[in-house]
Amino acid sequence: MARSNIWEHGRDAPVPAVAVLDARGDVVGWSKAAGELLGYPAEGILGRPGTDLRMERDRARRIWTWNGGHGDDDYRVGMVDLRHEDGGQIVTHLERIRITTPGGAPAWVVAAIPASVFTLGTSVLEPLLSAAPVVMVAWDTDLRSVWRNERAQRLEGTFPCFRVGRPLPESPGELEPLVPPELIREVLADGVPVLDRESRWGGTGGESTFSTFLFRVEALDSRPLGVCLMAIDITHSRARERLALLRRASVQIGTTLDVQRTAQELTDLAVPAFADYATVDLTEAVLPGTEPLERLEAGDSGIPVFRRAGLASIHAGIPESLWPQGQPVYVPPRSPFTLVLESGRAHFEPEMDTSPGSWLDADPDRARVIDAMGMHTLIIVPLWARGSLLGIAVFVRTDNKAPFTRDDLVLAEELAARAALSLDNARQYTREHDASLALQRQLxxxxxxxxxxxxxxxxxxxxxxxxxxxxxxxxxxxxxxxxxxxxxxxxxxxxxxxxxxxxxxxxxxxxxxxxxxxxxxxxxxxxxxxxxxxxxxxxxxxxxxxxxxxxxxxxxxxxxxxxxxxxxxxxxxxxxxxxxxxxxxxxxxxxxxxxxxxxxxxxxxxxxxxxxxxxxxxxxxxxxxxxxxxxxxxxxxxxxxxxxxxxxxxxxxxxxxxxxxxxxxxxxxxxxxxx
The missing domain is CATH 3.60.40.10 (PPM-type phosphatase domain)
Structure with missing residues (x-):
């Protein structure tokens, strides 16, 4: 039968504490390592019930927790709180193997090591991972913290569930800035890792951005042993990404003097680098030669205020958009879109309010799309240029679960400002070009x-x-x-x-x-x-x-x-x-x-x-x-x-x-x- 590495220790691996229990559960064998781990000499423990080694709070549940669902009662593994001889608690990873004595009676060999050592696998790696410039935390299959490195230990004030022995919280509040607890449970259940999930939270030094990874830890025989979280601080990398995006904007936006092409260039730049879905909607004054919006009748979704000039999405076919490029965009009179147009100020909604009583009650079509596509965070930025309000740029996230932040709002406003100047140049050129062409053809x-x-x-x-x-x-x-x-x-x-x-x-x-x-x-x-x-x-x-x-x-x-x-x-x-x-x-x-x-x-x-x-x-x-x-x-x-x-x-x-x-x-x- 395959065994985990608790049984396979080399020169640098810790020696497990080993005990033998007879059919009644009494201790009949006790190793030197067991005495060193729990403080009991052999003469003080032999013949006593093995249950004496458990902490009182563990008595209500079985000491041997089946962790793999293999249906084999001969082998069990779990995390157990053992009592030290001085009364202290030691969180251990414990494995039990059923054996048969020469007389045919059953017995059990039990091996235990401290949970933190087992999680890491070998004592050689522990100092390296403890000092690593990343946050690392490991939970067992009961979702109790069994190990965290030094960086995670410094964050225990913000995330108390990092503390060894603490269970994963049921409510999302304690861990939500980094990763929802239900996501950790999903990884433990299905083994599908979460890679490079962007997370943000504000500490004493300001907001930090982390790239978070979750993966299931498994034994050699593929039995799950727990879940490990690794979070890398990419705050400075995010700043470099923003600067790189702005540099790209100066090159990729405004390559022509065509209004719709310029609007499309902004949305193409924003998706997927910044948003999962983006649109640029312009007032009729910016798009000459189109039917005046005031002549169009109001519809179920509101009144025609803009005309769609650019749109992009991470999803094929852009299912988020109710209107294709060039078509009038209808909005309710008191929606965030019209408020931005009237006030000239950006609308920032880190968590979209889709509850009953919001403006979406007057726009059921948008409400249906928002719910179907999982839109959860929103930025609407006015497009100002030379004192004129040309329209709005809208940025939304769906698959990317990280909400927009204040830093994202600043970036969106900068992108919009650069695009607005290019749009205004294109508008003025189009007007003069059309006038020149009309005069030319007239002459x-x-x-x-x-x-x-x-x-x-x-x-x-x-x-x-x-x-x-x-x-x-x-x-x-x-x-x-x-x-x-x-x-x-x-x-x-x-x-x-x-x-x-x-x-x-x-x-x-x-x-x-x-x-x-x-x-x-x-x-x-x-x-x-x-x-x-x-x-x-x-x-x-x-x-x-x-x-x-x-x-x-x-x-x-x-x-x-x-x-x-x-x-x-x-x-x-x-x-x-x-x-x-x-x-x-x-x-x-x-x-x-x-x-x-x-x-x-x-x-x-x-x-x-x-x-x-x-x-x-x-x-x-x-x-x-x-x-x-x-x-x-x-x-x-x-x-x-x-x-x-x-x-x-x-x-x-x-x-x-x-x-x-x-x-x-x-x-x-x-x-x-x-x-």
């Missing part, structure tokens, strides 16, 4: 008119980077004598100023085009006009204009096309068979410099010839030069017989394979065959 031609001279198609894509909409434009202008002017240009800069400057330049070009000026003279007049205007407007809010431009005039009678460039990229000319060329135009200075150095060139465009005018956003890539971009454009255009509008869309899709870093403009004109 671009709504309808292309090529008449019976040319078939036309165009595409314009605004940039999707931080600078916002640029100043790209294109135009087609019917001229006298059945001629057609084509133009494409790019004003430097981004935003409202660039869009406004583009509108002024396009209007001036149309005015000069109606005078019938040739391309080089028109660009020279335009350059002179804007150079003079910049001199007159020095000191104004408007930036000096600078733009590149390509202007061409096609005469269907002669099939000749005259064109001039003001620092712009050359057009692509595609013959009916699909051959592509980029004509070498005379160099010209950009508009606004006042140099007037522009010259025209003429080309013949046969029937079905395609002319492609574009801006640099179509062909530029960071990892490519312009020549490579022009080669790619030529390959995309070499598709004879494709309808013009489909060709235009296909070229843009082919050329723009990632986020556009600049405006993309493409104007296609194909000469028509006379009917």
């Amino acid at each position: 671009l031609p709504r309808r292309l008119c090529g008449g019976d001279m040319m078939e036309l198609a165009s595409r314009y894509l605004p940039s999707d980077v931080h600078q916002g909409v640029g100043g790209d434009w294109y135009d087609t202008i019917p001229l006298p004598d059945s001629r057609l002017a084509l133009a494409v240009g790019d004003v430097t800069g981004h935003g409202l100023n660039a869009a406004a400057s583009m509108g002024r330049l396009r209007t001036a070009m149309r005015t000069l085009a109606y005078l019938g000026l040739p391309p080089d003279e028109l660009l020279a007049r335009l350059d002179e006009l804007y150079a003079r205007q910049d001199e007159e407007e020095q000191g104004s809010a408007l930036s000096p204009i600078a733009a590149t431009c390509l202007y061409a005039v096609y005469d269907p009678a002669t099939r000749r096309c005259a064109m001039a460039s003001a620092g712009h990229l050359p057009p692509a000319i595609v013959d009916p068979g699909g051959g592509v060329s980029f004509p070498d135009l005379p160099g010209g200075t950009p508009i606004g410099l006042g140099l007037g150095a522009h010259r025209s060139a003429e080309f013949e465009l046969g029937e079905g010839t395609l002319l492609a005018l574009y801006t640099d956003g179509l062909i530029e890539r960071r990892d490519d030069d312009l020549d490579a971009g022009m080669r790619r454009l030529g390959a995309a255009l070499a598709r004879p017989g494709v309808p013009l509008d489909r060709l235009c869309a296909g070229v843009v899709d082919t050329m723009v394979t990632r986020t556009a870093e600049d405006d993309v403009t493409l104007l296609l004109a194909r000469t028509l065959v006379p009917s």
Whole structure:
């Protein structure tokens, strides 16, 4: 039969005290170690009942406590309080083995050692574990403390149940800051360890954070012998974790100027490092282009106050959320969410109040989810930025049983403050971007008119980077004598100023085009006009204009096309068979410099010839030069017989394979065959 290590002692292990009891329970054998442990000499104990060795309070229960459920009465093990010869108490681990005497009568061999020595296993480890910088406590199968190290001994004032011989408390109050007593009982019963459970409690030196472990101690034959608790002080580690989380926030929040993306970045950062579930809900002013919340009707869960912008959970499918991203969030009028919005102060609830009479009575849907998911601790933080309240961030724990602390509240407020600045930047950018885009599209031609001279198609894509909409434009202008002017240009800069400057330049070009000026003279007049205007407007809010431009005039009678460039990229000319060329135009200075150095060139465009005018956003890539971009454009255009509008869309899709870093403009004109 397998035995525990009480019977298997080596050179450094304690020698067990051994006694032999006959069938009546009288002591008939007594070892030297037994005398040393309990103080009785052999002549003073032999022949006496073994029950004399028990403390009085143990008489009400059996001295031999079965501890394993093996159903074998020949072997029993348990913790027993024995009486020392001087009347003192000794807590021992005691094992009993049934034997048969030569005469056939039963007898029992009993071995005992001090409980603390048995718990550790060997006396060699005891001084090492006693001085270890961790809290260690061991309970036997009756859940009485049988050993604790020096660190745990110093905490007996806070946790009296650490004291050797004290039973585990029935009520949770004495141990709850570290670990609930019922959790210790569960580990003893099922043997499933508890690993790295975060616990917090406030001592004289302030709040401490512990990583707590519980595991069952078993004999060599897998019989349970007790439970051991180990708690490691990770207070300083928690501080380092908080600093690391804040450093990550500075890198991971605000990577774009998109409001919903920024909100999602905050929730993704918080889960699971800080919370098990997190949401960001914003007021309608932060999410332009959505239906106003005040137009929505109230529902069973309250009134629509926010719109969900970000959410994350440790659980797949985010079952905690009643509303997906982008949807209105309904809250009761006197809920913590509206109170935070009204007061501008955080709501901190270490233990969520879900009792009858709370605000949850008016929100049964949330109450049902809170109960189903085990939500038990809550922080709601306002999102303030530059004097504006943008919304709220909500942090909840479910699987993590550690409640939020004041330190967690400070961390949540810091994360929210950083995210709020990024959200406000994104909001302001979105507003200006939308206004610039609206102005840009208002100023671009709504309808292309090529008449019976040319078939036309165009595409314009605004940039999707931080600078916002640029100043790209294109135009087609019917001229006298059945001629057609084509133009494409790019004003430097981004935003409202660039869009406004583009509108002024396009209007001036149309005015000069109606005078019938040739391309080089028109660009020279335009350059002179804007150079003079910049001199007159020095000191104004408007930036000096600078733009590149390509202007061409096609005469269907002669099939000749005259064109001039003001620092712009050359057009692509595609013959009916699909051959592509980029004509070498005379160099010209950009508009606004006042140099007037522009010259025209003429080309013949046969029937079905395609002319492609574009801006640099179509062909530029960071990892490519312009020549490579022009080669790619030529390959995309070499598709004879494709309808013009489909060709235009296909070229843009082919050329723009990632986020556009600049405006993309493409104007296609194909000469028509006379009917």
